[in-house]
Amino acid sequence: MTTTPNTTGPFRSRRSPLLQPTFARLWCATTASGLATWAMPFILGLAVLHGSLTAVGLGLVLATRTAGFLVAVPLGGLLADRYSRRSVVLWSGLAAAIATPVLAAGLGTSVTLMAVAAAVVGVGQGACRPAFQALTAEVVAPDDRQQANAALTFSVRGVTFLAPGLTALLATVTGPQTLLLITAGLWLAAALLPRAGTAAPSPRPARAPFHVEFVEGLTEARRHTWFLAGLGALTVVIALGYSSTSVLLPLASGDHYGTEAVLAGALTAYTGGALIGALLVSRWKPRAQGWWALFGLGLYALAPLSLVFPVGAVWVFAAYAIVGLGVELFNVPWFTAAQREVAPDKLARVSSLDFLFAYGFAPVGLALIAPAAQAFGPQNVLLACAALCVLAPALAALAPGARDFRTRRA
Template sequence: MSGLLEHPRFIRAWAGQACGAIGDQLLPVTVSLYVLGRGGGVAEVSLVLGARAVALVLCLLAGGVLADRLRRSRILLGADWFRASLLLVTALSLDHLPLLALPIVIALVAAGEALSRPAFRSLVPTLLPETLLEKGNALVSAAQRSAAAIGALSGATIVALVGARTGLLLAAAVFAISGFTVLRLPDTAARTTSSSVLADARDGVRAVRERPWVLAVMSTVSVHLLTGTATALTLLPLIARERLGGELAYGLALAALSLGALPAVVLAGRWKPQAKGLVSMCALVGYALVPLSLALPLPLAGVAVAFAIGGFAVEFFFVYWISALQRNIPGAVLGKVLALDQLGAFALLPVGYLLVGPVVVLVGAQWALVGAAVVVVVTSVACLAVPGVRLFSDPAKAEVS
């Protein structure tokens, strides 16, 4: 927190997004376990998770365009209160909803999330000086990961002890609270030089194409989500039920993924290596342990440790990566590029969720998980061959400095 407390507007926005992160993690855990409890299987869980990914893909770029045109605090307020209202209605009518209605609810909530992500991340550099970006982004990640762990454990515990309705009501409450924290936040409207939304989108794409290192990293993360994340998250609730101890084991594994990120954000907030890209991409190799741990006959403790290492790897990478984008991308297109970063990450995720079932039928769950781990390792290392990736900076800028 050193130096950050001198910027109360940042602390205020940070606190709200940390609160909303509880709802972001609590909701998919609650709905996935509710679907399994009503007789659903891998196909139904894939549909729920895939609906969220599809909505993010469809709405993230729109969120980035809006973040560069409107006051970002208003975007955050509207997205949070929309999600709170939707989940309140869903909780009250849960007994009358068919299972196929839940992916629609998840998709609508994810649309609100897609508006929030680029708005908040592009708001951060307007609330902090450049010298505090790593610390600010590390604090954001730490709060979100801590809240995500709370959300995962809360979702699994609530469904097991009380029921899914209570989980949905809790998610609605935390989104409502998150909205209150940005109410009347004194930020200015973002400026854009484009005259149309389509031109805005083209400006963002052009900014990425002009920086091959940015495109390479975005593509690598997208492949990781297609293989490692989609396979592991789809099979985790089933494996948890079969051999890890049940629903609480599902929540514990996800909580370990989040808690493992906490030492990563502390390290990334303090350590400033010259080759930030090199250490970040090497760290991402550790994410391969997430699918690999489910392929091996490990007890719950072993799976939790592997997930914690995976969480460390992802968050260590993420702090340096977001800070690099905030430094290297002009403010007029930053929201769109951040949206494209998220869009690139999630673009193949729905495909991954849909392919998990057929791949498992074809080669078996164990080999599907092992193959996902191999892809994560190979693509992380190969990405370093692109100029600019090792330093997370434009090569020309690196030579001048």
């Protein structure tokens, strides 16, 4: 691979990938899918307030969507490496688009129908994730991928920031069923907008049984020691750090400060820090980028630490802003390195492992944090989670290739 010399230090001035029509369409598609994904829980929450769905029904519907997502992520990776990535995005987006009106039809009439439809939506959401990741590597030149990934993650953070407000605003003029139909339109856009890369596609190897191809993906992941170490650190941070703050931040907001405003302010600060981080890392390419990325991941320890004692709302907001910035300092180089180092015909399968572990263990952490806090005390749990959020990335930094997220070739 030939790279352009860096003549301006770690910051490069390049033509934005968003000015390239193929990537711009892909960016719009991922943004649409993200908006549909994040809007659905808020819309169903509004349905609970309107009385057309019970809280138990809401939990069941969201649980089946998560189950569908987790089942479809590895399957989507297999299909995206076996067939066209563009086709996998198309069919997964269409599945979610078709199932969403069924979900709307079941609202107020059949929770079972809603649960089945939500599972199909989750399947579409899960199958498209590794396909989008692999398709990005197909449509963007290697030197532009970091900036492209920064643009993609910027849209994700923007969606998490805007989706609740947009949903609440639209809810003033229409009902939950209509809002769900709007998300069906977003899934349709996600399915139809992307285009395949202009370069010749990578040659597909002879097809093997699905379990054999899955093992091939595991073997490829094992070849990159830095990837396994980083994935382990990421899993620990999400399963413990993210879960502990998700469960205990509302409690700390009420117990320490007596208001839910701290909860809202912390989440807003996190998103703002992540947006700044995405902008920063779109241009910044330091030496030892892997170590910098793992350092950014380790900054998540500040979130649980800020909740241990009532240090003041401003310090909580500052900690969450730094945490958001650090997460993007990790995410963008992480995705870019996988697209660079992993064999192109196995990229979707390896990416599916990333999403599967990162999201798959989060429900386990969410389920265990509350009982642990009751048994050992919230402060002890937060301190333990903060320590592990530092320790896991520090150990990952010792892995071969972790310094630059590069695999040493024989």
